[in-house]
Amino acid sequence: MDTVNSDAKLRDLEHIVQEKEREIQMLxxxxxNYNASNPVSEERIIKLEREVKEIEGLVRGLTAEMLDLKAWVQKLAKAVEDEPVDRRTVVSEKSDKGRDYPVVESPRVAAERRSAEKARSAPAAPVQEIVEEKKDNEVLIIxxxxxxKREEKFGEDMIVADHRASARQPRVSGGREPDRKPLIYADDDDAVEVKRRRN
Known part of the structure; x- marks a missing residue:
């Protein structure tokens, strides 16, 4: 009986191997057939590899140029920030055709220069000191x-802030004693109740 089972298993395995060999042959x-209908020539592969190498070279070259430009921009920005405003009209010595290029300014420096020009161009208004007589109910208000500016203020309309800390005196109003301190005392109750949820 064992020989019958083993023979049957061998036949099954042989059948499976034959099926797999047929599938491999079909593939x-x-x-x-696919290669015959769509031939890929060696020339085309070589051409594509050459183009890929050229593109890689271009990318490396562009990266190097971008890094050089970044270094120059950083040097120019540092030079512009370090120089005084009067010397900003320096002509570039390395210009090929002798053209004058504007010097790059940082936004902060440009804003300072514009505000200085506006201040110079605006006519100076004569400052007149107005001397007014101080009245009893007038105070200086910022x-x-x-x-x-002087404004009239009366009693409760006005809050006076004392600029000397040592001159503070307790305010007496509503029948309070002057030695009474404005403290609020609370009992320390640290008892904490933890309630657990029932799941």
């Missing part, structure tokens, strides 16, 4: 633009 024929 070889399909590949041969304005939003930073100037001081």
């Amino acid at each position: 070889r024929e399909n590949i041969h 304005q939003p633009d930073g100037t001081m």
Whole structure:
């Protein structure tokens, strides 16, 4: 009985091997037919490899040029920031055709130069000191633009901020004692209850 089973297994295995060999042969024929209908010549492969090498060379060259340009731009920016504003009209010595190129300015320097030019071109307004007599109910009030202006203020309309810390005195109002301190005392209760959720 064992020999019958082993013979059957051998036949099955031989059959499987024959099927696989047929499949391999069919694949070889399909590949041969495909190559016959779409031939790829050696010349075409060599041409494509040559073009790929040329493109790689171009990329390397462009990368090197970009790095050189970046280094020059950084040098120019540093030189522009280090030089005073008066010397910014220096002509480039390495210009091939003798043309004058504008010097690159950083945005900060350009803004400073423009504001200085506006200040020079604007007519200077004569500063007149207005001397006014101080009234009892007038005080100097700082304005939003930073100037001081006299305005009339009365009693509760005015808050006076003392500039001397040592001169602070407690304010007496509403019948409070002057020695009373504005502190709020709270009991320290550190008891914490942790409730667990039931799943």
